[in-house]
Amino acid sequence: MIIVHHLNNSRSQRVLWLMEELGLDYEVRRYERMPNMLAPPELRAVHPLGKSPVIEDAETGIVVAETGAIVEYLTALKPDAGLKPEAGTAEARAWTYWLHYAEGSAMTPLLLKLVFSTLPRRAPALVRPILKAVVAKADASFIDPQVRAHVAWWEAELTRRPWFAGDRFTAADIMMSFPVETAAVRAPYGPEAGHVKAFLDHIHARPAYQRALERGGPYAYA
CATH class of the missing domain: 3.40.30.10 (Glutaredoxin)
Structure with a gap:
């Protein structure tokens, strides 16, 4: 148990x-x-x-x-x-990569976006306009471009194959679900992310999900 x-x-x-x-x-x-x-x-x-x-x-x-x-x-x-793919295969190497990438590189800009978005409403009213301007600048100059770069990377990978670690569903897709879902909420996907949106549809339809x-x-x- x-x-x-x-x-x-x-x-x-x-x-x-x-x-x-x-x-x-x-x-x-x-x-x-x-x-x-x-x-x-x-x-x-x-x-x-x-x-x-x-x-x-x-x-x-x-x-x-x-x-x-x-x-x-x-x-x-x-x-x-x-x-989990068989050890020593290209799929196993991809599996390990996405397992660690999901909580490493992928979540960093998404967490920054969350933290920055909460700053103005937690601040005293006098400094709120200043913080809003700072957040808008950080979003436009750094955070949003980073998020878009990651989403473009996911789209490119899912264009090549249906799942992140290969041709079949694995635990790497479970790991990637959270950054992909989070990005969909905090930085809604445009038409250029069709394969990423299809990935979300596929995982949400799984009976185990x-x-x-x-x-x-x-x-x-x-």
């Missing part, structure tokens, strides 16, 4: 989806974000950083944090599920 410590509207939705794709038995322990959008302090009892996702293996007592590490741990439990939504509750990015 795997316990998934699940935070609403977070990366942990991918873990629920992966559990469903693997057919593993799991329990969901739900946490709600605080008004400042941070995870509640109860999560620190599970892991010192107090973040989600975190899983606990009830049989071994092992606690795993960080989505990429969780994906590696869970796919190793079901190696015949087909969600739908079951994970039922287990996890409302999810703003679906």
Whole structure:
């Protein structure tokens, strides 16, 4: 039995989806974000950083944090599920790349966009106009061009093949779902991102994805 410590509207939705794709038995322990959008302090009892996702293996007592590490741990439990390519192949190298890219390069500009967008409304009224101007400048000169560059990269890759790591669906696509979904909300795709939008349609239609939504509750990015 795997316990998934699940935070609403977070990366942990991918873990629920992966559990469903693997057919593993799991329990969901739900946490709600605080008004400042941070995870509640109860999560620190599970892991010192107090973040989600975190899983606990009830049989071994092992606690795993960080989505990429969780994906590696869970796919190793079901190696015949087909969600990780055979070692030494081009697909396996691509799988590893997208696994790490999703939380590394891809999320950086998207997190910047989120943080900058919240600054004006949290500021005193007197400085709000100044902050709005600063945010607009940062968006136009750095953040938005970075997001567009990443989306163009995804589009180019998905033009060449239907899934990120090759011709078949793998856990790399589960990892990439969050940055792709987040970008769709914070920087809506234009007509030049047709393959990226098709990717979203395909993953959202998967039965395991739908079951994970039922287990996890409302999810703003679906």
